[in-house]
Amino acid sequence: MNKAGAKVWYFPDGYLPEKVGSGPMEAHEALMLLNTSSRPANVKLDFYFADRDPVKGVPVSVCAERVCALRLDHPEDIGGLAIPPLTQYAIRVRSDVEIVVQFGRLDTTQVNMAYYGAMGYSADECEEF
Amino acid sequence: MNKAGAKVWYFPDGYLPEKVGSGPMEAHEALMLLNTSSRPANVKLDFYFADRDPVKGVPVSVCAERVCALRLDHPEDIGGLAIPPLTQYAIRVRSDVEIVVQFGRLDTTQVNMAYYGAMGYSADECEEF
Amino acid sequence: MNKAGAKVWYFPDGYLPEKVGSGPMEAHEALMLLNTSSRPANVKLDFYFADRDPVKGVPVSVCAERVCALRLDHPEDIGGLAIPPLTQYAIRVRSDVEIVVQFGRLDTTQVNMAYYGAMGYSADECEEF
Amino acid sequence: MNKAGAKVWYFPDGYLPEKVGSGPMEAHEALMLLNTSSRPANVKLDFYFADRDPVKGVPVSVCAERVCALRLDHPEDIGGLAIPPLTQYAIRVRSDVEIVVQFGRLDTTQVNMAYYGAMGYSADECEEF
Numbered sequence: 142m143n144k145a146g147a148k149v150w151y152f153p154d155g156y157l158p159e160k161v162g163s164g165p166m167e168a169h170e171a172l173m174l175l176n177t178s179s180r181p182a183n184v185k186l187d188f189y190f191a192d193r194d195p196v197k198g199v200p201v202s203v204c205a206e207r208v209c210a211l212r213l214d215h216p217e218d219i220g221g222l223a224i225p226p227l228t229q230y231a232i233r234v235r236s237d238v239e240i241v242v243q244f245g246r247l248d249t250t251q252v253n254m255a256y257y258g259a260m261g262y263s264a265d266e267c268e269e270f
Numbered sequence: 271m272n273k274a275g276a277k278v279w280y281f282p283d284g285y286l287p288e289k290v291g292s293g294p295m296e297a298h299e300a301l302m303l304l305n306t307s308s309r310p311a312n313v314k315l316d317f318y319f320a321d322r323d324p325v326k327g328v329p330v331s332v333c334a335e336r337v338c339a340l341r342l343d344h345p346e347d348i349g350g351l352a353i354p355p356l357t358q359y360a361i362r363v364r365s366d367v368e369i370v371v372q373f374g375r376l377d378t379t380q381v382n383m384a385y386y387g388a389m390g391y392s393a394d395e396c397e398e399f
Numbered sequence: 400m401n402k403a404g405a406k407v408w409y410f411p412d413g414y415l416p417e418k419v420g421s422g423p424m425e426a427h428e429a430l431m432l433l434n435t436s437s438r439p440a441n442v443k444l445d446f447y448f449a450d451r452d453p454v455k456g457v458p459v460s461v462c463a464e465r466v467c468a469l470r471l472d473h474p475e476d477i478g479g480l481a482i483p484p485l486t487q488y489a490i491r492v493r494s495d496v497e498i499v500v501q502f503g504r505l506d507t508t509q510v511n512m513a514y515y516g517a518m519g520y521s522a523d524e525c526e527e528f
Numbered sequence: 529m530n531k532a533g534a535k536v537w538y539f540p541d542g543y544l545p546e547k548v549g550s551g552p553m554e555a556h557e558a559l560m561l562l563n564t565s566s567r568p569a570n571v572k573l574d575f576y577f578a579d580r581d582p583v584k585g586v587p588v589s590v591c592a593e594r595v596c597a598l599r600l601d602h603p604e605d606i607g608g609l610a611i612p613p614l615t616q617y618a619i620r621v622r623s624d625v626e627i628v629v630q631f632g633r634l635d636t637t638q639v640n641m642a643y644y645g646a647m648g649y650s651a652d653e654c655e656e657f
Binding site: 278280281282283316318319320321323324358359360362388389390391393394395396397 | 431468503521
């Protein structure tokens with residue numbers, strides 16, 4: 142199986158922390174997308190919530206042989222979408238080339254920071270491609 | 271492989287922290303279930319312990335195109351089951367449609383919180399379906 | 400694919416923290432094994448190190464429909480083997496029935512604890528079975 | 529599926545913390561490689577960045593039946609490459625025998641440390657093998 146990743150990635154546990162810390166690093170969540178192929182990846186992000194319809198098809202791209210970090214608390218990184226803090230959300234990532242995607246949270250709500258990171262669940266395709 | 275997740279998920283490491291912290295966030299464990307399909311997911315939760323028989327078949331549901339967060343320290347979220355704190359337990363999740371499930375713990379036992387999160391181990395089916 | 404887990408699990412990153420904390424929880428590493436099948440799992444643990452030969456075939460068992468937590472800093476849990484702290488080690492788990500295995504570390508070296516947890520890398524079989 | 533791991537591993541989220549802590553443990557990121565086979569693994573590391581070309585083919589080796597920990601903040605461990613701190617990078621690991629690879633970060637930027645660990649995304653082969 143010759144693979145440079147997967148075309149669909151799922152991340153059920155998104156939850157933006159409050160920005161109340163005073164340390165040198167700001168609380169945030171981010172998505173890291175690695176494209177090791179020789180052509181750019183055209184990616185669509187779908188955001189799911191607990192009690193409203195999903196926001197689908199936010200376009201981003203990842204250059205060939207580059208890693209790209211998207212801040213999920215920066216609307217300008219995700220097509221203008223403002224995710225409210227302290228709200229459960231989930232992400233589906235769809236790409237036209239195989240990529241590898243990881244999720245990270247840095248929480249600084251209290252005096253010291255806490256990390257949580259997860260490789261996504263991946264699939265080769267999904268219905269809505 | 272056209273997939274929106276898996277129908278069976280396993281989480282070996284459940285262990286509810288004590289609720290002794292005084293910070294703004296309460297210690298807890300939670301299960302996040304993402305259903306990207308266009309129909310509701312009928313889910314059964316099975317809880318395993320170290321020294322007693324499992325509790326099987328706790329029914330929950332996840333609406334179409336929604337993410338659902340279940341608090342494992344809230345009996346009302348899991349069919350009235352009260353999991354004792356500081357006790358090892360494990361979870362199996364069985365769904366009639368493909369979903370993606372993640373586990374998270376927030377511990378506030380000491381002054382600052384600590385996170386631990388894990389994507390589950392997944393399978394397409396299991397014996398008792 | 401009707402599966403209740405896998406028969407071989409790999410954990411590359413074992414590193415017992417020092418027991419210098421004074422909080423209510425003791426620093427440790429542990430292995431959580433979930434057996435959802437209806438018969439006991441006969442398990443062999445293999446420990447790998449950076450600069451000496453592995454210790455193979457430490458026998459443990461997991462009852463049917465139970466989760467079992469093994470403390471890796473307690474020699475009595477792992478056949479008398481005393482793993483030195485602050486030393487890199489890795490674990491391979493081999494079972495005669497399908498199980499799901501997760502690894503957890505609790506570090507209390509400093510004032511507040513830090514967690515790290517990981518589902519293992521799994522395979523259906525390995526050469527030395 | 530008789531497997532001792534995979535030949536290709538991907539880690540999208542590398543980000544070396546600053547070394548400003550004063551605790552007993554130094555902030556760092558590391559790669560743990562487990563080779564359970566009976567012959568040495570010849571490994572090539574490829575490093576990807578956000579805004580410059582990758583550095584490919586850094587050779588390392590892992591002895592038979594050993595675990596090897598590479599410090600990513602120690603150029604001497606990774607062929608002289610000095611990764612700048614606070615910069616997003618990603619890693620691809622290519623091996624001629626099946627291995628299992630895990631990534632770990634210890635951050636001591638603030639008073640107490642924070643862990644983040646992840647098993648990589650794996651594949652049997654990749655284009656550039």
